[in-house]
Amino acid sequence: MLRLLPTYTTSPLVRTRDPAILSTCHTVVDVGAEYDASRNRYDHHQREFTTTFPGHSTKLSSAGLVYMHFGKDIIQTVTGLATGPDLDILYEKIYTDFIEAFDANDNGVNAIAPKDLTSAGITKKFEDRGFSIASVVSRFNYAPSATGAPRDKADQAEEDARFLKASLFVGEQFLLELTDRAAAWLPARKIVAEAYSKRLEDDPQGRILVLHDGMPWADHLYGLEKEAPIPAGVAPQVLYVLFPESTEADSKWRIRAVSKENGGFENRKDLPDPWKGVRDEALDQVTGVPGCVFVHAAGFIGGNKTFQGALEMAKKACDY
Known part of the structure; x- marks a missing residue:
């Protein structure tokens, strides 16, 4: 999402948890144990972190934090949509239909609590764990060999390369969601309202x-x-x-x-x-x-x- 903004288009990506390196970074996401938008620090792993997107109850992940702070700028950059009600509507819609599921997955929140399904006597008709964006991203994760050999630079390079592939994949899905909603879903509001009347x-x-x-x-x-x-x-x-x-x-x-x-x-x-x-x-x-x-x-x-x-x-x- 950030790379869609001019500020970040050519920014290098550094994957580290080293505080000394993080202190040199313009923007830090998902690590660093700090949430401070004024300093571009967007981690959500702190015990005291409870921030949610306006009007929602799911605790934010780094994806939600980035979207909450940069989402409107991203939408305007990609679509040219002016500030106003349509921008607000699309900003909310993209969070609800796309981003919130990432926040929930990252924070271990189920769409429906398993205990509620069990108490209601409801069971799945088929297994769908492998058919989601989260499962697709998981397949990009690098797993070292089962030999137990120590990780080396080649392992890290492989992990970083696969991370970038996952980022490109999910970024493409986000961009499709945004552009399709802006081009078709948003204009349809007025037409459907007129037909309804x-x-x-x-x-x-x-x-x-x-x-x-x-x-x-x-x-x-x-x-x-x-x-x-x-x-x-x-x-x-x-x-x-x-x-x-x-x-x-x-x-x-x-x-x-x-x-x-x-x-x-x-x-x-x-x-x-x-x-x-x-x-x-x-x-x-x-x-x-x-x-x-x-x-x-x-x-x-x-x-x-x-x-x-x-x-x-x-x-x-x-x-x-």
Whole structure:
């Protein structure tokens, strides 16, 4: 993250815990047992350290400390975003969706306490420890041979080289997260809000949201439902979102069941069971709607050749 700023673009990296060497460094991160932003000291291992990101309860790691102090400057440098509400929103979003998981992992905090899962009788359906950024970074870590031979300069050089590879990998993931959010997620806020305000035009109960372009909409929809007052007679939640497959005038349309917030693959209301896994003319017959293309066997998404067809599918699904 720091290398994205002009001050640090060409700065050399020194990996050491030697206090004498650290005292010569412009910025010290993750070592040194000191947190003092005025002197660019960003360690979190002190017993008395309890700092958290504003509005969050996870204790910061060095990643969170760097992001908290430099994040807005980094975002502005990369995206050109001006100071204001949009910058504040993106700054918070990047921490919540990307950085906080690093803080939690570094400080030994589980997303859900194992004891809570055990007391609830919940067990994993599969093992996912190897499928995370933390596990990928772990694979970069240098492990000396099992011979027990003392570490030498070659060992240290290998460790440093692999550290740099890990840093480049995670840095690329951060940059992708930032640029994609700035280019697509942030502009989508206003479009989704406008579509949400007009949802009663397509369904008097407001259960269908129509977007005339594909975009990241879920986060914004969840937020709008919490922020905006719900009129009498209007459903509290949107059940289906419609959007075109492409920008072509004759594009096919998709109908997407809205997932439960933080529910993964669990939807507020699946597309009807009799539609699941059915395609084309057979689906026309089952739904009573012409122009159907498909409904996924899991019931979370379907398609029609036209907007009107997709809208009719959504209306029937709402009342099924």
